[in-house]
Amino acid sequence: MKCAYVYLEAPASLIEEFPLPSPIPRWTFPASSLYSLPAFFTKAGLSESLIATLLNPKHLIKEGSFIHLLPPLAELEGMTPKTRTVIYTELAKYPENEYQADPVLIIGTSVEEWYQGSKLRPEIISKIKQLSYTRGDAIAFSDIPVLLNYSQSDSEARSIFKACTRTRTLMIRLKLDRHSNAEEIIKYWSFGTGLRRKDLEPMVRSIIELDGVDDLGLVHILPALARKLLYTYPGLDMAKHGVMPDCHWTSLNFFNYEPHQYLLDARLATSQVLEQFTPVEPPYQFADVLFFLDNTTGDAFHSCVHLADNIVYTKNGRNILSPWVIMRLDDVKKIYLHKGDGRVQGFRRKDIAAEKKAADEVR
Known part of the structure; x- marks a missing residue:
């Protein structure tokens, strides 16, 4: 098989259906955790002054069984990746923190390579790198609201949101030539039982026998529904x-x-x-x-x-x-x-x- 990575982003028509998030960062915790938060933040590496600011009643919003904290932009950007990992791992436990619970995940590559070819300005990509943290073996990014503070227009704000839907996928082609074992290939892709043989055999054998054509896109041998949905x-x-x-x-x-x-x-x-x-x-x-x-x-x-x-x-x-x-x-x-x-x-x-x-x- 011959594999190549490509990057998908949600179409603009879909992005238009979504309201952009507020550019004001917000952390949501259960109200019951209020008295344990100072120790948690201290252990995570926040300064005493920032903890005092976060928990100041003037900045703290109570809503039902939750409290919302509004971290100042400069202090949030200045957090170390290690501190961000600790705090955002805790925030991810609560669905109310949607971008921590479901972050942008960059797997097997760097922030720069992930966004290469995107329409993001270099300054925005650098900001993503600055605000990234680790989640297991992946690079994670959750601060989409922060990025919106750096957009220069409504259209750029939507481009930023669109780029944050970026996903890496594989395009795969099967290498076929006159030395390929047609019977084994057909057997494997028909579940090993021949259930899909009539759908696969004509195409596989014709490509093997045809000069000048030596591969077949994997998408063409998937079942109908998977073939229809793939990359959409x-x-x-x-x-x-x-x-x-x-x-x-x-x-x-x-x-x-x-x-x-x-x-x-x-x-x-x-x-x-x-x-x-x-x-x-x-x-x-x-x-x-x-x-x-x-x-x-x-x-x-x-x-x-x-x-x-x-x-x-x-x-x-x-x-x-x-x-x-x-x-x-x-x-x-x-x-x-x-x-x-x-x-x-x-x-x-x-x-x-x-x-x-x-x-x-x-x-």
């Missing part, structure tokens, strides 16, 4: 079902020509896994579903579909700004296993597992 963002029309597609909807619909919308329900999706899939261990084969399970509860908090060579098809989040992409499994682990409390378990459809076993026995 959910349309607003998908919200008509009351909830947006997530990773489990994506993984369990991988085999379907048309999506089964009942898989938006976590309970029914779980039921399908229990009834129709069987656990498998590596090495994984094409179309195995990989579930990321909590070590304590056993609950699945993410899933993706194995394609080949630890490359997976995934949608990382239920939100509308999360596209369908192809990633390396190790990079997906950096997103979802950074806490060290989870594991990956493969599952294979029972009908495919049974047919593959029968085919192997015949051979």
